[in-house]
Amino acid sequence: MTNLKNKIALVTGGSRGIGAAIVKRLSAEGAKVAFTYASSGAASENLVKEIENNGGQAIAIKADSGSYEEVTGAVEKAAAHFGKIDILVNNAGVADGKAFEEYTQEDFNRMFDVNVKGVFFATQAAIKHIPDGGRIITIGSCLAEIVTVPNLTLYSMSKSALVSFNKGLARDLGDRRITANLVNPGPTETDMNPATGPSADAARERMAIKEYGTAEGIASLVAWVAGEESKYMTGTSLTMDSGTNI
């Protein structure tokens, strides 16, 4: 696979789950990949080694997406290391489900700092380094469109903010042929949402195909959006959710 030969990608939250699958897939397609992580240093080192063993190039950067300084600093480090950023994948995200009346201001700030502010400012920092024709791919959620279960008001709200972020960005960057697209996963087996977790049966009940998605499946969609063939698609949302939202 050489779809992304000579391309540089930056993936936020690449140490585990969907982000790690995206890092591996973009690397397998020929891209050199920088990725961030918050706390999983050992997993990140192992991922870098795995990519190098397969003949690729990757660097891991410790940076909390909830911190303006850290997330914009990570963008600068990635660009300084590889010289540019062709593809930005805003993947880092946190989820915290609780009854609406239990949310605190601290919960609100943390959710929006990571899921919204981190995405906004990582992208703002990155566009200086993204050549014309580049790609911005943001991982949203099927919950941005339809909130299928209780106790996810704050998370869903943070993800729906990304819908208009993505559309605005597509308008703002269209003159440079930089595309902006959202990839909205449904329930996908990761640490965040284990297929054997307490809410998994309820999630499966809503699906047309009653199976959790895989991180690799989401990564394959991201790889296509990152490639040349998607160049006239911008400002849109692509949902891969086993039919949860139909």
Ligand code: NDP
């Ligand atoms: P995981 O919790 O399994 O992994 C999260 C990844 O993001 C880790 O690499 C983690 O790093 C990183 N991360 C978390 N917080 C931060 C932070 N503050 N700064 C930098 N990195 C951070 O989640 P998933 O892989 O499941 O989710 C990835 C994305 O997909 C998220 O945006 C999520 O909202 C979205 N999504 C997931 C769904 C699912 O069912 N799994 C469904 C819909 C959307 P570290 O290892 O260092 O903690």
